[in-house]
Amino acid sequence: MNNRILVTYASRAGSTAGVAEAIGKTLIGKGLQVDVLPMQDVKDLSPYRAVVAGSAIRGQKWLPEAMQFLSDHRSELSRKPFAAFMVCITLSMTNAGQYLEGLKSWMSPVRDLVHPVSEGYFAGALDFSKLPFSLNVLAMRFVVLIGVWKQGDHRDWSAIHAWAESLPSRLLQ
Ligand SMILES: Cc1cc2nc3c(=O)[nH]c(=O)nc-3n(C[C@H](O)[C@H](O)[C@H](O)COP(=O)(O)O)c2cc1C
Numbered sequence: 001m002n003n004r005i006l007v008t009y010a011s012r013a014g015s016t017a018g019v020a021e022a023i024g025k026t027l028i029g030k031g032l033q034v035d036v037l038p039m040q041d042v043k044d045l046s047p048y049r050a051v052v053a054g055s056a057i058r059g060q061k062w063l064p065e066a067m068q069f070l071s072d073h074r075s076e077l078s079r080k081p082f083a084a085f086m087v088c089i090t091l092s093m094t095n096a097g098q099y100l101e102g103l104k105s106w107m108s109p110v111r112d113l114v115h116p117v118s119e120g121y122f123a124g125a126l127d128f129s130k131l132p133f134s135l136n137v138l139a140m141r142f143v144v145l146i147g148v149w150k151q152g153d154h155r156d157w158s159a160i161h162a163w164a165e166s167l168p169s170r171l172l173q
Contacts, residue, residue: 002033002047002049003032003033003049003172004032004033004034004035004047004048004049005027005032005033005034005035005048005049005050005051005052005171006034006035006037006042006045006047006048006050006051006052007020007023007024007027007034007035007036007037007052007053007054008020008036008037008038008039008042008051008052008053008054008069009036009037009038009039009053009054009055009066010038010039010054010055010056010062010063010065010066010069011038011055011056011063011087012056012058012063012131013056013125013127013130013131014125014130015056015087015124015125015153015155016054016055016056016087016124017038018125018155019054019085019087019122019124019155019160020036020052020054021036022157022160022161022164023036023052023054023085023120023160023163023164023167024036026160026161026164026165027164027167027168030165030168032168032172035048039053039065039066039069040065042069042073045073045076045077045080046076048080049080049081049171049172050080050081050082050083050171050172051077051080051081051082051083052082052083052084052085052167052171053066053069053070053077053082053083053084053085054066054084054085054086054087054120055067055086055087056086056087056088056124057086057087057088057089057090057106057124058136059136060106061106061109062086062106062109062110067109067110067113070110070113070114071113074113074114077113077114078114078115081117081170081171081172081173082114082115082116082117083116083117083118083119083120083167083170083171084107084110084114084116084118084119084120085119085120085121085122085163086106086107086119086120086121086122087122087123087124087155088103088106088121088122088123088124089123089124089126089149089154090103090149091103091121091122091123091124091154092123092124092126092149092150092152092154093148093149096123100121103121104119104121107119117170117171118163118166118167118170118171120160120163122155122156122159122160122163123154123155123156124154124155125152125153125154125155126140126144126149126150126151126152126154127151127152127153128140128141128144128151
């Protein structure tokens with residue numbers, strides 16, 4: 001089998017897509033063949049030696065379409081090296097470190113389906129102009145209003161790059 005890697009993602013407002021692209025670029029920079037695709041465009045995992053999958057977090061969970069992807073491809077993913085990442089706003093807080101351990105439990109439903117060889121946890125972005133109205137978005141606006149979270153792009157490109165750099169040795173043993 002070749003060493004082609006799939007980096008696939010579920011994103012609603014684009015920040016997780018950007019994280020996936022950055023992971024893909026780092027892997028390409030390490031000489032690997034990489035496809036970066038939204039989960040809905042992935043039909044067949046057979047061309048890939050390994051898979052990296054990530055989702056935006058909503059309500060402390062991976063997006064439903066991301067969980068559906070894992071469930072649909074569970075048996076094939078279980079036979080390949082698999083790494084998982086999440087993108088959320090909690091990690092943008094100045095005291096994010098104190099939440100990291102608790103936040104790892106948001107990955108439990110993922111682990112229950114497919115065991116990752118590595119997990120990445122990244123701060124995302126919040127831009128209400130990119131989000132259609134919903135009660136959940138309204139609730140998020142309230143949390144921002146009271147100062148818990150801030151709008152803006154909080155992605156830490158060096159943390160994303162560092163995690164991506166660690167992947168080849170774990171995915172292609
Ligand atoms: C409706 C809604 C619910 C969210 N729920 C959470 C949450 O429970 N915990 C968290 O840390 N971030 C939460 N976020 C923040 C997103 O995870 C963050 O903005 C992420 O970067 C969005 O990714 P995307 O741009 O790929 O959609 C929520 C955002 C929205 C709009």
